[in-house]
Amino acid sequence: MLKKAPIEIRTSPHLKKALSVEQIMRNVVYALLPICAWSVYQFGISALALILVTTITCILTESFFCWMSDRPNSVKDYSVVITGLLLALTLPPGFPLWMAAVAGFIAIALGKSLFGGLGFNVMNPALIGRAFVQAAFPVAITTWTPSFVPGRFLEFIPSTLAVPFMTPVDTSDWVKEKAIDGFTGATPLALQKFEQVSADTMDLLTGSVAGSAGETSAIIIFICGLYLAFRKMMDWRIPAGVFAGTVLLSLPLYLYNPEIYPSPQFMLFSGGLMLGAMFMASDMVGSPLTPRGIWLYGAFIGVLTVTIRIFGGLNEGVMYAILVANALAPMIDSITQPRIYGERKEEVES
Amino acid sequence: MATLPNQEEKITLDTFLRGLWEENPVFVMLLGLCPVLAVTNSTMNAIAMGLATTFVLVASSTLVSLLRKVIPRQVRIATYIIIIATFVTIVDYVIQAISLDLYNALGAFIQLIVANCVILGRAEAYASRQRLGASVINALGMGAGFTIALLCLGTVRELLGAGTILGVQIFSVNFEPWVVMILPPGGFFVLGAWLLLFEYLKQRKERKLLSEEGATAHGS
Amino acid sequence: MDPNSLTFIFLNAALINNFVLALFLGLCPFLGVSAKRETAWNMGLATMFVMLVSSTSAYAINWLLTELEIEFLRLICYIAVIASAVQLVEMTVKKFSPTLFRALGIFLPLITTNCAILGLALFQTFREYDFLQSLAFCVGAGVGFTIALMMMAGLREKLELAKVPSVSQGAAMSLMLAGLLSLAFMGFAGLGGSHA
Amino acid sequence: MTELTSIAISVGFMAGLGLLLATVLVIANKRLFVYEDPRIDEIEDLLPSANCGACGSPGCRPFAEGLIDGSYEPAQCTVNSKDMNKIIADYLGVDLGNREKRVARLACAGGKHVAYIRASYDGMDTCRGAALVSGGGKGCTWGCLGMGDCEVVCEFDAISMNRYGLPVVDEEICTACGDCVDVCPKKLFELHPVSHQLFVACKNLEKGDEAEAECEVICTACERCAVDSPEGLIEIKENLAVIDYGKNRISSRVAIERCPTGAIVWFDKKGNYAVGKDARKVIRKEALPVG
Amino acid sequence: MRSFQTGFMNIFSKHKTFSHGIHPVEHKEMTADKVIRRIHFAPTMIIPLAQHRGAPAIPLVKPGQEVVRGEPIARAGGFVSVPMHAPVTGVVKAIDELVPTAEGPKTPAIIIETYEASTQQVLYDSPRDPDTMTPEELVQAVQESGMVGLGGAAFPSHVKLLPPKGKHIDTLVINGCECEPYLTCDHRVMLEQTDKLIQGIGMVLKATGAERAIIGVEDNKLDAVEHIRSRLPENGNISCQAVETKYPQGAEKMLITSLLGKEVPSGGIPADIGVAVYNVGTMAQLGDLVPQSRGLIERVVTVSGHGVEKPGNYLVPIGTPLRFLLEQVGAQPESSEVVMGGPMMGMSTASLDVAITKGVSGVVLFRKPDEDMNNRRVYPCIKCSACLDACPLHLNPSMLGQLAGVRRYEEMESDYHLNDCFECGCCSYVCPSNIPLTQYFRIAKAINREAKAAESKN
Amino acid sequence: MSSAEQGTLPPQADQPQTPSFAMLRTLGGVAMLAGFLVVMVYQWTKPIIAENKRIAIEKAVFRVVPGAASRKDFLLGEAGLFAKAEAEAGEGETIYAAYDEQGALKGIALEAAATGYADVIRILYGYNPGCECVTGIKVLKMAETPGLGDKIAFDPEFLQNFEALDAKLNSDKSGLENEIVAVKHGAKTEPWQVDSISGATISSVAIARMINKSGQRMFPLIARHLAPLKAAGEAVQPAAPTQSGAE
Ligand SMILES: Cc1cc2nc3c(=O)[nH]c(=O)nc-3n(C[C@H](O)[C@H](O)[C@H](O)COP(=O)(O)O)c2cc1C
Ligand SMILES: Cc1cc2nc3c(=O)[nH]c(=O)nc-3n(C[C@H](O)[C@H](O)[C@H](O)COP(=O)(O)O)c2cc1C
Ligand SMILES: Cc1cc2nc3c(=O)[nH]c(=O)nc-3n(C[C@H](O)[C@H](O)[C@H](O)COP(=O)(O)O)c2cc1C
Ligand SMILES: Cc1cc2nc3c(=O)[nH]c(=O)nc-3n(C[C@H](O)[C@H](O)[C@H](O)CO)c2cc1C
Ligand code: SF4
Ligand code: SF4
Ligand code: SF4
Ligand code: SF4
Ligand code: FES
Numbered sequence A: 001m002l003k004k005a006p007i008e009i010r011t012s013p014h015l016k017k018a019l020s021v022e023q024i025m026r027n028v029v030y031a032l033l034p035i036c037a038w039s040v041y042q043f044g045i046s047a048l049a050l051i052l053v054t055t056i057t058c059i060l061t062e063s064f065f066c067w068m069s070d071r072p073n074s075v076k077d078y079s080v081v082i083t084g085l086l087l088a089l090t091l092p093p094g095f096p097l098w099m100a101a102v103a104g105f106i107a108i109a110l111g112k113s114l115f116g117g118l119g120f121n122v123m124n125p126a127l128i129g130r131a132f133v134q135a136a137f138p139v140a141i142t143t144w145t146p147s148f149v150p151g152r153f154l155e156f157i158p159s160t161l162a163v164p165f166m167t168p169v170d171t172s173d174w175v176k177e178k179a180i181d182g183f184t185g186a187t188p189l190a191l192q193k194f195e196q197v198s199a200d201t202m203d204l205l206t207g208s209v210a211g212s213a214g215e216t217s218a219i220i221i222f223i224c225g226l227y228l229a230f231r232k233m234m235d236w237r238i239p240a241g242v243f244a245g246t247v248l249l250s251l252p253l254y255l256y257n258p259e260i261y262p263s264p265q266f267m268l269f270s271g272g273l274m275l276g277a278m279f280m281a282s283d284m285v286g287s288p289l290t291p292r293g294i295w296l297y298g299a300f301i302g303v304l305t306v307t308i309r310i311f312g313g314l315n316e317g318v319m320y321a322i323l324v325a326n327a328l329a330p331m332i333d334s335i336t337q338p339r340i341y342g343e344r345k346e347e348v349e350s
Numbered sequence B: 001m002a003t004l005p006n007q008e009e010k011i012t013l014d015t016f017l018r019g020l021w022e023e024n025p026v027f028v029m030l031l032g033l034c035p036v037l038a039v040t041n042s043t044m045n046a047i048a049m050g051l052a053t054t055f056v057l058v059a060s061s062t063l064v065s066l067l068r069k070v071i072p073r074q075v076r077i078a079t080y081i082i083i084i085a086t087f088v089t090i091v092d093y094v095i096q097a098i099s100l101d102l103y104n105a106l107g108a109f110i111q112l113i114v115a116n117c118v119i120l121g122r123a124e125a126y127a128s129r130q131r132l133g134a135s136v137i138n139a140l141g142m143g144a145g146f147t148i149a150l151l152c153l154g155t156v157r158e159l160l161g162a163g164t165i166l167g168v169q170i171f172s173v174n175f176e177p178w179v180v181m182i183l184p185p186g187g188f189f190v191l192g193a194w195l196l197l198f199e200y201l202k203q204r205k206e207r208k209l210l211s212e213e214g215a216t217a218h219g220s
Numbered sequence C: 001m002d003p004n005s006l007t008f009i010f011l012n013a014a015l016i017n018n019f020v021l022a023l024f025l026g027l028c029p030f031l032g033v034s035a036k037r038e039t040a041w042n043m044g045l046a047t048m049f050v051m052l053v054s055s056t057s058a059y060a061i062n063w064l065l066t067e068l069e070i071e072f073l074r075l076i077c078y079i080a081v082i083a084s085a086v087q088l089v090e091m092t093v094k095k096f097s098p099t100l101f102r103a104l105g106i107f108l109p110l111i112t113t114n115c116a117i118l119g120l121a122l123f124q125t126f127r128e129y130d131f132l133q134s135l136a137f138c139v140g141a142g143v144g145f146t147i148a149l150m151m152m153a154g155l156r157e158k159l160e161l162a163k164v165p166s167v168s169q170g171a172a173m174s175l176m177l178a179g180l181l182s183l184a185f186m187g188f189a190g191l192g193g194s195h196a
Numbered sequence D: 001m002t003e004l005t006s007i008a009i010s011v012g013f014m015a016g017l018g019l020l021l022a023t024v025l026v027i028a029n030k031r032l033f034v035y036e037d038p039r040i041d042e043i044e045d046l047l048p049s050a051n052c053g054a055c056g057s058p059g060c061r062p063f064a065e066g067l068i069d070g071s072y073e074p075a076q077c078t079v080n081s082k083d084m085n086k087i088i089a090d091y092l093g094v095d096l097g098n099r100e101k102r103v104a105r106l107a108c109a110g111g112k113h114v115a116y117i118r119a120s121y122d123g124m125d126t127c128r129g130a131a132l133v134s135g136g137g138k139g140c141t142w143g144c145l146g147m148g149d150c151e152v153v154c155e156f157d158a159i160s161m162n163r164y165g166l167p168v169v170d171e172e173i174c175t176a177c178g179d180c181v182d183v184c185p186k187k188l189f190e191l192h193p194v195s196h197q198l199f200v201a202c203k204n205l206e207k208g209d210e211a212e213a214e215c216e217v218i219c220t221a222c223e224r225c226a227v228d229s230p231e232g233l234i235e236i237k238e239n240l241a242v243i244d245y246g247k248n249r250i251s252s253r254v255a256i257e258r259c260p261t262g263a264i265v266w267f268d269k270k271g272n273y274a275v276g277k278d279a280r281k282v283i284r285k286e287a288l289p290v291g
Numbered sequence E: 001m002r003s004f005q006t007g008f009m010n011i012f013s014k015h016k017t018f019s020h021g022i023h024p025v026e027h028k029e030m031t032a033d034k035v036i037r038r039i040h041f042a043p044t045m046i047i048p049l050a051q052h053r054g055a056p057a058i059p060l061v062k063p064g065q066e067v068v069r070g071e072p073i074a075r076a077g078g079f080v081s082v083p084m085h086a087p088v089t090g091v092v093k094a095i096d097e098l099v100p101t102a103e104g105p106k107t108p109a110i111i112i113e114t115y116e117a118s119t120q121q122v123l124y125d126s127p128r129d130p131d132t133m134t135p136e137e138l139v140q141a142v143q144e145s146g147m148v149g150l151g152g153a154a155f156p157s158h159v160k161l162l163p164p165k166g167k168h169i170d171t172l173v174i175n176g177c178e179c180e181p182y183l184t185c186d187h188r189v190m191l192e193q194t195d196k197l198i199q200g201i202g203m204v205l206k207a208t209g210a211e212r213a214i215i216g217v218e219d220n221k222l223d224a225v226e227h228i229r230s231r232l233p234e235n236g237n238i239s240c241q242a243v244e245t246k247y248p249q250g251a252e253k254m255l256i257t258s259l260l261g262k263e264v265p266s267g268g269i270p271a272d273i274g275v276a277v278y279n280v281g282t283m284a285q286l287g288d289l290v291p292q293s294r295g296l297i298e299r300v301v302t303v304s305g306h307g308v309e310k311p312g313n314y315l316v317p318i319g320t321p322l323r324f325l326l327e328q329v330g331a332q333p334e335s336s337e338v339v340m341g342g343p344m345m346g347m348s349t350a351s352l353d354v355a356i357t358k359g360v361s362g363v364v365l366f367r368k369p370d371e372d373m374n375n376r377r378v379y380p381c382i383k384c385s386a387c388l389d390a391c392p393l394h395l396n397p398s399m400l401g402q403l404a405g406v407r408r409y410e411e412m413e414s415d416y417h418l419n420d421c422f423e424c425g426c427c428s429y430v431c432p433s434n435i436p437l438t439q440y441f442r443i444a445k446a447i448n449r450e451a452k453a454a455e456s457k458n
Numbered sequence F: 001m002s003s004a005e006q007g008t009l010p011p012q013a014d015q016p017q018t019p020s021f022a023m024l025r026t027l028g029g030v031a032m033l034a035g036f037l038v039v040m041v042y043q044w045t046k047p048i049i050a051e052n053k054r055i056a057i058e059k060a061v062f063r064v065v066p067g068a069a070s071r072k073d074f075l076l077g078e079a080g081l082f083a084k085a086e087a088e089a090g091e092g093e094t095i096y097a098a099y100d101e102q103g104a105l106k107g108i109a110l111e112a113a114a115t116g117y118a119d120v121i122r123i124l125y126g127y128n129p130g131c132e133c134v135t136g137i138k139v140l141k142m143a144e145t146p147g148l149g150d151k152i153a154f155d156p157e158f159l160q161n162f163e164a165l166d167a168k169l170n171s172d173k174s175g176l177e178n179e180i181v182a183v184k185h186g187a188k189t190e191p192w193q194v195d196s197i198s199g200a201t202i203s204s205v206a207i208a209r210m211i212n213k214s215g216q217r218m219f220p221l222i223a224r225h226l227a228p229l230k231a232a233g234e235a236v237q238p239a240a241p242t243q244s245g246a247e
Helices: A021-042 A043-070 A079-089 A095-110 A125-135 A172-178 A187-194 A201-207 A216-230 A237-254 A264-269 A272-278 A291-311 A317-336 A345-349 B013-020 B035-036 B043-067 B073-098 B100-109 B111-115 B118-125 B132-162 B184-213 C004-014 C027-032 C037-068 C073-095 C098-105 C107-112 C115-126 C131-160 C171-187 D003-031 D039-046 D058-070 D084-094 D128-130 D149-153 D179-183 D208-214 D222-226 D245-250 E001-010 E135-144 E156-160 E187-190 E194-208 E222-231 E252-260 E280-294 E322-329 E368-373 E388-390 E397-405 E409-417 E425-431 E437-457 F005-007 F019-066 F156-160 F203-223 F224-236
Strands: A007-009 D102-106 D117-121 D159-160 D166-171 D189-193 D198-200 D235-236 D239-244 D264-267 E043-047 E071-074 E091-098 E107-114 E171-176 E213-220 E238-243 E276-281 E296-302 E313-318 E335-340 E363-368 F070-077 F080-083 F093-099 F105-115 F120-128 F133-141 F181-183 F193-195
Touching: A021 A079, A021 A216, A021 A272, A021 F133, A043 A079, A043 A095, A079 A095, A079 A125, A079 A272, A079 F120, A095 A125, A125 A317, A125 C171, A201 A264, A201 D084, A216 A272, A216 D222, A237 A264, A237 A272, A237 A291, A264 A272, A264 A291, A272 A291, A272 A317, A272 F070, A317 C131, A317 C171, B013 B132, B035 B111, B035 B132, B035 B184, B035 C027, B043 B073, B043 B100, B043 B111, B043 B118, B043 B132, B043 D189, B073 B100, B073 B111, B073 B118, B073 C073, B073 D003, B073 F019, B100 B111, B100 C115, B100 F019, B111 B118, B111 C115, B118 B132, B132 B184, B184 C171, B184 F019, C004 C131, C004 C171, C027 C037, C027 C115, C027 C131, C027 C171, C037 C073, C037 C107, C037 C115, C037 C131, C073 C098, C073 C107, C073 C115, C073 F019, C107 C115, C115 C131, C131 C171, D003 F019, D039 D058, D039 D084, D058 D084, D058 E213, D084 E187, D102 D166, D128 D149, D128 E437, D149 D159, D149 D179, D179 D189, D179 E437, D198 F093, D222 D235, D222 F019, E043 E091, E071 E107, E135 E156, E135 E194, E156 E276, E171 E187, E171 E194, E171 E252, E171 E280, E171 F203, E187 E194, E187 E222, E187 E280, E187 E296, E194 E222, E194 E276, E194 E280, E213 E222, E213 E252, E222 E238, E238 E252, E252 E276, E276 E280, E276 F120, E280 E296, E296 E322, E313 E322, E322 E335, E322 E363, E388 E397, E388 E425, E397 E409, E397 E437, E409 E437, E425 E437, F019 F070, F019 F093, F019 F105, F019 F120, F070 F203, F080 F224, F093 F203, F093 F224, F105 F203, F105 F224, F120 F203, F133 F203, F181 F203, F193 F203, F203 F224
Parallel strands: A007 D117, A007 E335, E171 E213, E171 E276, E213 E238, E296 E363, F181 F193
Antiparallel strands: D102 D189, D159 D166, D198 D264, D235 D239, E043 E107, E091 E107, E296 E313, E335 E363, F070 F080, F070 F093, F093 F105, F105 F120, F120 F133
């Protein structure tokens, strides 16, 4: 008996929950696919190309650095795919592919591999990638093209195919020629900021407005986020916190002066806030651990986003808000350590 | 390490070269980074700042080294600072006289040379203990090292950030500049990248050595 | 917002043109003393204190020099006075409160002659701030410096626990982190400016 | 105003400023002077700052202070190079002091090829971890688990695991910092002066056959070594040969010659050991099967 | 925050509970309905002298001496220690034989050769009436019975009867949760030995002077609750309550919180808040042994797991070699891992020659296929905070784990309450990165302990 | 400090005596030397620097006021118009009146400032009282993003806005007829609108804002003091102070 196999000894516990990292990551990818599909439907092959380019660059970069610092190749855990997809979703549909590749490389190299790979990165890699290209190519990343352009599945947006390291062509005449009635090339947020006109919430939900691939369809993003939350693969408290923070600041302002200050629902559904809250703020690696810390973190992102949008120079603040919050996470953690079971009062003081 | 501080060393080639590489103020000692990052968004500025710093470095080292016998320990820092500040002010006015544009480009950082840790560090750690010749040569080395570092950053940042070097177009006209390189983050990234590169080369060298010595090699 | 209002001066110095992350002032202490959070915190306090000293004394000296019409001696006087003032403080603290000295004092020499301090004095002179504005500017700068320092320290402590590749350990890592931070801080650009 | 007055004013002003500062500093130096021995820093610079504690003090700076008030001798820092310690000694005008080199020695010789493995451990690859799971998979519950915690912990890379999963100490490098002594869950390392050449490389407290069932180089408490060597040098306590190092002078190779297993060994000066000629020759090279 | 969560959860679960914790698969159906059966006596019995917390017992017998079943063969080695009794009638072979243990290090044990011929009846007893005994006599009696906690800790029960100076025990908590998966021995005991159980509780109530006793049972054993309630004495100072089925409901701190809403102070013991926790098995045995002034010589053990042919609840003589027990119940050939105790807290043993001791409440056999769970790839911590939401003590396992990864053990203790962790394994269970957190913490504790010992030495 | 002497220093030395005189002498001496050096260099460079500055301003003025050949500096404020020479600071803003060879007033250069994207932007702009329009701008100081915001300094398309930017005074000469505003790129319809640089709206808006602000204040004043300004051109000597409200 027992002699077939040698006795094996292991440490307790001998049971293990089924949920594992690669499972979580795979499901996040699933949750992102519908959003990608929608953006392709909206913007055509340009969006498709964008998604493919970022994802592939991310994968290649990851494998390269794993090989460099002879770590086991960590592409299998899908986290880098998420990075690639999310990166693509935050870029303008007509973004030149070579710039997208740069973004992908930076995201993984500067944002992840530098620190030792999955779980060790201090800030959200995808957003680091985006922040970098936004600072590097501010013009390209603020030129938007209309959605639902006729023939979008057959031809690329001209700027997409810019020669590597060369300036992309100006899309404005292409837009004119496409004759999208009254398309100003401005995102709802830009319009709001510079002309004080709020887009209709319905349009925001369905995404018939300008914007980056992933920020124009709040409703789909929301649903996909819910899926993750219910599968317990994403911490619902973070998005909740973000929304709370957003409303917390924008509602009083709106009530104070509806002319210049946008409405809370506009704040919630416009721009990258939905994607940011559901998929980027919720990246557990950069977020605090403690229960109270998580709420604080979410709320902070919401508040900071509104602040930047309304009082700042930029018309979109989610990205920077999340990055700053990531940087603050360690401090948030240390000031919100949970009170442990049976901790005595005097210990709490000391 | 085996040298005790009180020995006045004799001038060798090393006195000069040290500053260039193994004691390079920027890449090795990480001193005086502020000007390094602040003014290297164009090669021209880098050169100007490098020269200015070198001048102050040499001049102050000279004076300090000359006065080293008469300066009491208690007031040495104050004295050094005054000496340095004097030369900085001089440089400041001279540059203004030469070209206002350059002056505006460098902004306050000419005057901030005073605060550059390298200079005070040299005065304190070297010039105050060494004879004139040694101090001057060493200061020259340090200055050269500093300037080279500035150039390393300046060229890369200008090349990527504007597609030019010293204002000369390098790439084709419609090269898309990487604005970030001229912005503050670019400064950090480029310097960081240089350090990464050096570290990588160093480690690869060590790994080679180890493999040559064979498995029995012990670092002690 | 009015570029000369105290709030704007404060915000500008603290976030928009953060001394470390946007203006490259005071990098030596920033990289040197950002390994642990509590030291970083003490360093922040010490810096803020020294900034107050330098800001006020600079204001006084500048007044005197303009009276005598010898502004060209400004730099020398600033640095000399600030340096000795700080040294004085240091010795006093060391003498009368060793505990405080161990907390803050050890940083003072480090700070005395760093760019942030002198830069503060020079900028407030160039921009012709009056006393209150100088004060707002100085506090803002101090706060901004401390925030940046604390963020940096937090991240570096977090990375203490990470399996960072041997190549990117040390100074390179710190610089890259600083770069990422300043990238994030670009979000504050134009804060308070755009809405007239 | 004219240039001359301007010159005059500025020079005068600076002079005044200089004097003012000087006076302030003078007063400060008189009133607020706190003395601390500058040599502490200087010596600390000369120390390796490994802060390993081999010298017996918490770290390098306390050691430096100790050196100055004479409570330590320079040579007590075993990490620093000889001539470096010499410099310190000269600098302080004290003598180097010399203590015999001590090294860490492993009280287990049961590599994979001679020691029986009762169960295969599956989990964290550390001795500590294995030791906590039913004492680890090794048949001899006193023996080395061979997962190299000691190799990892040794800051000086003095320890390397050999092909049979036993740590080998390079006595040249070992500074007797004692880290491995602390880290080993089985407490198999002991610090010994190199002059302790006779050494029992086993800690198993069982005797006879059941002992031999577990390991081929185990101490079976056969008492031959005790009998052969001079009176009282070796005695058997709890089925294990124990050497009285107080009598180290009279120790010699004869003790090991008739040991049937080679559990008692003789170290030469270079740190590699010999077993007696009667010791069972181990020719097996591969590891024993598990179970 | 916490109280909020607790209240929050109570809305959903109809029964009292604590906050955090986990719901592993139970596997109790395998043995829950198997009545307790006695197994044969092994040819040789191994009685380690240190099979309880505290000082080891001291042998009273000599090699070659004959012993009768139930006869004391070793006396308590101190106050926090208990005597041993002969589990069989036979002859003593050795009294300081080194035998392997489930913990690892070999310890001295008394070896007894069983007489095949003997009827193995316990002749070694003298009936007495607990009701007439004074508390002091009761405590005395409990110690003499060699009783230790059967709930797993094997802590001498009589110690808990005498709270430290200045503490008074007003409430007894009787722990019938059995939150460990697979295990059902306490369940059977509650069903089959109800009267003994209640009698034991009565005695302990008297011994401690406590006003009331609450039996806490997880709500997956409502049949037991019903059964006990039907037998409770009318004077109502004993009650039986159902609590939510959740691991580690059985941990005394958790159970106290669930039932009484109090918290045992960090670093303290239940006595600090006037509570003593006893396992139902312990009570039942006391109720059985004390009136006959017998010693603890056998206990109920659940033998389960997919590697067992005849899973069930068995009455096993203390000292039965594991190998013999497995032969009796039939272990499948491909079963490769034997866990002593429950799968969450129990350790797998490296040797089959260990004895069933007083603390062993279960033996679980795993086959290779069952173990795919265990050897998964380990990722770095992704800060998902699942462990924080699982830890019943509200510790920060993620941070602790990261610190352990870089060997900063003192920090774990000083800044992150390492020593409060009672190694329940919830964090390891939920960690998606498969980090062996609990193991890390055991290591850290061990190293800190040794460091402290070294400190105090010099 | 050479450690040789340290070596001889007893471990618990009480404080060493401070060489007061040496300290005074050294610091005083060095400071004096410093003062002397600096003042010398200052005296030497002063004229050169002054010249540089003058040229710089001249260049700027002539650039924003096409066809100008000489300039005179005035202070203009509610208090009135003063020639820079004898006026004390604080009586108004500095304005530069620019004249052609014949001494005819070609236009007036004014300074304006506002917060842009990164930091405060300061510009010099020319105003022609004749056509009541802005004739050009020059950025004096800014920290806008290179390649984006800094286009305001040289982007020809953008600068074109200011070659003849309508700035008519309203009927009662109290302010501008219509506000100078920035509109999104390519949306310029009226002569008083500024066509933004796409991607740098903020900077563009800032420019428009600052010109509007300063214009609203200064143009009416200029209109009031036009005569003396013109006169100053013919006069060989700087114009004598003319009290405000005279006409
Ligand atoms: C080291 C130690 C000391 C204890 N001391 C006491 C005590 O003095 N009084 C008491 O009533 N219980 C004492 N206990 C018993 C504990 O409260 C607890 O009931 C016992 O450890 C079993 O609980 P567990 O299985 O949850 O570990 C002690 C337990 C331990 C481990
Ligand atoms: C994580 C954990 C789980 C436990 N689970 C149980 C359990 O299910 N049943 C039980 O009786 N004791 C359990 N215990 C032991 C109890 O905490 C407590 O020690 C015991 O009930 C005390 O009674 P005893 O001394 O009679 O065993 C557990 C302890 C821990 C730390
Ligand atoms: C790195 C960076 C630099 C920027 N620099 C400027 C700038 O210098 N001037 C400016 O007006 N806007 C600047 N922006 C702001 C954005 O371009 C903003 O979207 C734009 O001003 C809005 O104008 P638009 O509606 O024409 O896109 C910058 C943005 C980024 C990310
Ligand atoms: C809910 C969730 C959100 C995530 N969001 C991001 C993200 O915004 N950016 C990213 O690079 N990776 C994201 N990831 C993937 C992974 O966490 C990320 O690559 C790590 O930061 C890599 O260390 C996410 C993963 C999960 C489970
Ligand atoms: S000696 Fe100890 S620490 Fe080293 S490998 Fe053996 S068991 Fe592990
Ligand atoms: S760890 Fe052990 S082997 Fe390494 S130096 Fe210290 S004592 Fe010697
Ligand atoms: S093992 Fe310790 S840390 Fe982990 S959950 Fe249990 S008590 Fe908390
Ligand atoms: S559960 Fe595991 S991965 Fe998640 S935080 Fe805890 S330790 Fe990290
Ligand atoms: S150079 Fe700026 S602080 Fe050192």
